[in-house]
Amino acid sequence: MSELKEISIKELPEFLKQDECQLIDIREVEEFADFNIGGINVPSHKLKEFYEDLSKFKTLIVACSNGTRSYIIAKVLEKKLPNTLILHLREGIF
Numbered sequence: 505m506s507e508l509k510e511i512s513i514k515e516l517p518e519f520l521k522q523d524e525c526q527l528i529d530i531r532e533v534e535e536f537a538d539f540n541i542g543g544i545n546v547p548s549h550k551l552k553e554f555y556e557d558l559s560k561f562k563t564l565i566v567a568c569s570n571g572t573r574s575y576i577i578a579k580v581l582e583k584k585l586p587n588t589l590i591l592h593l594r595e596g597i598f
Contacts, residue, residue, distance in 0.1 A: 510594040524562035530577045541597050567593035
């Protein structure tokens with residue numbers, strides 16, 4: 505298995521300029537509503553419902569508050585969406 509590619513929050517704007525790239529925030533709805541840096545909110549426990557929608561992107565950047573949950577979900581997405589480049593926002597959004 506390949507090593508998960510991680511990016512920093514400083515690198516994020518450059519990646520988001522790319523076509524077919526999407527930031528997904530896997531925190532709970534309440535957390536996302538309190539503070540977010542954009543992207544779409546896909547709470548981790550509802551991820552399965554979004555596989556088809558997420559598969560339409562070439563690149564997904566997975567984020568959470570501190571990077572722990574998003575690392576796990578990014579690894580899951582690598583397996584479930586093998587034709588999509590999955591990036592992890594190292595250290596989260598804070």
